[in-house]
Amino acid sequence: MSQTTPFTGGLYVITYGCQMNEYDSDKMASLLEKTYGLKLVTEPEEADVVLMNTCSVREKAQEKVFSELGRWSKWKAKKPNRIIGVGGCVASQEGKVIRQRAPSVDVIFGPQTLHRLPAMIDEALRVRGDDSIKKKKAVIDISFPEIEKFDNLPEPEVNGVSAMVSIMEGCSKYCTFCVVPYTRGEEVSRPFEDVMHEIEVLASQGVREVNLLGQNVNAYRGEMADGEIADLAVLMHAVRTIDGIDRIRFTTSHPNEMTQSIIDCYGEIPELVSHLHLPIQSGSDKVLAMMKRNHMVLEYKSTIRKVRALRPNLSLSGDFIIGFPGETCDDFKETLALVEELNYDRSFSFIYSERPGTPAAGFPDDEPMEKKKRRLFMLQEVLNKQTLAISEGMIGTVQRVLVERLSRNSFTEVAGRTENNRVVNFEGSPELIGQFVDVEITEGLTNSLRGKLVATPESDTHVAPQYHSL
Ligand code: SAM
Numbered sequence: 001m002s003q004t005t006p007f008t009g010g011l012y013v014i015t016y017g018c019q020m021n022e023y024d025s026d027k028m029a030s031l032l033e034k035t036y037g038l039k040l041v042t043e044p045e046e047a048d049v050v051l052m053n054t055c056s057v058r059e060k061a062q063e064k065v066f067s068e069l070g071r072w073s074k075w076k077a078k079k080p081n082r083i084i085g086v087g088g089c090v091a092s093q094e095g096k097v098i099r100q101r102a103p104s105v106d107v108i109f110g111p112q113t114l115h116r117l118p119a120m121i122d123e124a125l126r127v128r129g130d131d132s133i134k135k136k137k138a139v140i141d142i143s144f145p146e147i148e149k150f151d152n153l154p155e156p157e158v159n160g161v162s163a164m165v166s167i168m169e170g171c172s173k174y175c176t177f178c179v180v181p182y183t184r185g186e187e188v189s190r191p192f193e194d195v196m197h198e199i200e201v202l203a204s205q206g207v208r209e210v211n212l213l214g215q216n217v218n219a220y221r222g223e224m225a226d227g228e229i230a231d232l233a234v235l236m237h238a239v240r241t242i243d244g245i246d247r248i249r250f251t252t253s254h255p256n257e258m259t260q261s262i263i264d265c266y267g268e269i270p271e272l273v274s275h276l277h278l279p280i281q282s283g284s285d286k287v288l289a290m291m292k293r294n295h296m297v298l299e300y301k302s303t304i305r306k307v308r309a310l311r312p313n314l315s316l317s318g319d320f321i322i323g324f325p326g327e328t329c330d331d332f333k334e335t336l337a338l339v340e341e342l343n344y345d346r347s348f349s350f351i352y353s354e355r356p357g358t359p360a361a362g363f364p365d366d367e368p369m370e371k372k373k374r375r376l377f378m379l380q381e382v383l384n385k386q387t388l389a390i391s392e393g394m395i396g397t398v399q400r401v402l403v404e405r406l407s408r409n410s411f412t413e414v415a416g417r418t419e420n421n422r423v424v425n426f427e428g429s430p431e432l433i434g435q436f437v438d439v440e441i442t443e444g445l446t447n448s449l450r451g452k453l454v455a456t457p458e459s460d461t462h463v464a465p466q467y468h469s470l
């Protein structure tokens, strides 16, 4: 702790949205623990500092923020010394409007200024304690000071054997429907050596799997000490050499950034999982053009074909937007046909949500919501069927599982994850945690699988993952 703490209670954090936000929330928690000794609590009533890390990708996510803030104001009325902070993309987009709608908020920070939280909280406490300041305002900093944030965050702390590592921030693609470039700023990559150092520290604390994160992670261009630029492929080749790191994931990717060198990694890096999350949004070239995705369906399919040539068992997932302005029934049928053809695993699909300030917000949109809902339902039916078939196809196969923890249901079982991110529960001792083991899948349940241990830690008998029905 670097200063005497003004707080006696704990820290409560709510996170909405993507993995980048989860990563940022972890960083906020360790920063505030280091600065004020604040420990995370599970009930907001026990907290002196309550933070909300928000998402504005869709309208619903944004509305949740204001309803939650309404509840928090009531708690604050009971304990006025409490600090309320709002961060993330809604904070970035709305700024002081948040304070106008929710006057109990003390601190408003953006995704790129969360490292300044301690200084902002100190300022909020100072303002509160100074009686000469009549109209007390929130402390607001939603600027984009490039990658400064990573230089000011504490060294990573591990809780588990798998860790997320943010390697780039922001997005410069400006799809016509999306707020991210406006709320998180343009693409900025962390220097190569900084990323490597973070992963080395994590590995030295027992981490075996890293998930490299970014809004467009495959657009990573990190400067190296010698002035060269490392892309994601160079980074992954380097990460695989770190002692202890035996599994690499990356999320989330843009189809236009799937360069041949990244595709080649599937043939060259055994530590890279046989899973790819590659959003396409629509199966219609016309809609893709209106979305300004800058690629055609054929190019996307060609990328998938190349990756599957190297990894025939690749599990593919994607993001889909239904009911984009101008999407016709025929456009939607093209999306369905693409999904049927490529066979997706656990994907995300949502109805288009109009985001203020984006170009698509001005596009004419005559399709009734009822029709859009029906299309979404039809798409999700197909996606769910495909996911179920993949889970069922895994029964009887042997999967490489990273054991993460004790099972939640039984003291004699442990739980881990397969390459395609399925949780598997199986009989095993706690010593297996942190090890890669081979598990035969015996049963598929709605949200997880059950299995039987067939080869113990890192033994030579390891079998490459198999899927029956892909
Ligand atoms: N890199 C990814 C890509 O290539 O598309 C984008 C990540 S974006 C933050 C996450 C997802 O949110 C998108 O893939 C898209 O499906 C969804 N999304 C973004 N804006 C949306 C909107 N206005 N309405 C519905 N879904 C949206």
Ligand code: F3S
Binding pocket: 171, 172, 173, 174, 175, 178, 179, 180, 181, 215, 216, 254
């Ligand atoms: Fe959004 Fe398109 Fe970037 S979906 S995050 S603007 S690639």
